[in-house]
Amino acid sequence: MIKAIIFDLDDTLFPESEFVKSGFMAVDNYLKQQGIVGFYREALYLFNQGTRGNIFNLALDQLKVDYDLDFISKLVAVYREHFPTIKLHEDAKWAIQYLKEKYKLGIITDGFLVTQKNKVKALGIAADFDVVVFSDTYGRENWKPSSVPYSKVMEALQLKGEQLIYVGDNPAKDFVTAKKMGWLTIQIKRKQGEYLNIEVSEEYQAHFVIESLFELKDLLLGLEKENKSKFEGAENAENV
Template sequence: MSTKAMIFDLDDTLFAEKDYIFSGFLAVDKAVQKKLSVSGFYKIAIELFEEGERKYIFNRALDRLNVNYNNKLIHSLLKTYRTHLPDIQLLNDAKWVIENLYDSVKLGIISDGYIDAQYNKVKALKLKNMFHSIILSDRFGRENWKPSKVPYLHVCMALQVEHKDCIYIGDNLSKDFITAKSLGWKTVYIERRHGMYPNIIVDEEYQAHYKISDLKELSLINEFENLFKKQYVPYSI
């Protein structure tokens, strides 16, 4: 296989999703202080998140703050969360890969999520000048989030490459690889120990061809090593 394109997931692949979440909590905290003159939202939201709450963090945090609220307020806070410009950075291993790939390798992103939130992540990370194509699947409707074929087809068209020439790297076994594999892509699972999707058990068809714990390890996979200017040397004692 002659690899011509390396396409990445975004959240917990190129940056730590928890950083985005906590950045969003801080933005909402400021909104709560401004709208309601109530402090403490940020600390409580993080506590709830660490306790495992995911779906109703805003409601539970306001309950703990003894704030009376309605759906209109919750929706307003959700909008603040999803439209804020986050304080996030590329992970070091992501920077290393981007800097050490040969220029002949085209770079792409396929990312699910609400379009405003994903756009602002791309903006905050300054990715437009680093990647040849960035496909935010929400622009095609939520029904075309992964594992829909639509974003994979669009990134191939944008990069002007065939499916057999693509690699996809992501962190979510439940949706990142099944379609890419069916189209003939090579796939790599990045296992982020502190990510949002650890320890997922899936059937074989959902598994990636390769599994790594650091993006630098891409340069150690035999069929990809020729894509890199240098190989990663793991630290050893």
């Protein structure tokens, strides 16, 4: 019997692109204080073109700004530590309110601790969840797919793997360990998700794939009926 639904955060409950834009704006405001203008426009263009990892460097190159490693590190700190302007997906708002009436709810999220904590605060959702595990609390080596964050959830809720579901968006890391620990797994595959086109082997794939969290209602009802049928079948067998 499923007792708890645990969610990934970025691109599962809210669009990570909103955080990126908010971070670019924070860096833009910082650079304006240094007399440098135009960063937001250049950085956003690069991001929308699919650039990842060196956007700050490339944007400053476009602006003809001289920089060194320390300057880039400062911009990265501004980006990571800013308090973001973000909001939940509409289906996430619904899912939280619907599910918390029947299940324990939790979050497992990777990312730098201050960044992820600021996201949760900005979304105003902490009170809706019974457990929030920031994997960075236990070190970068314990980000997913480490078993540590999943174990912390099980310890906090006092539940076994077969009583838990994990809902995430990144098949490269979200599901492989949860499955090994007995959890059911669901991939939210949004039409514009960051990991939409990732191909992984079967062991990394989720048990179920949905395009919207609104689909959780029917999926969970189906699982409940299936479990009820199995239980009734086992009970009848014992009575024979």
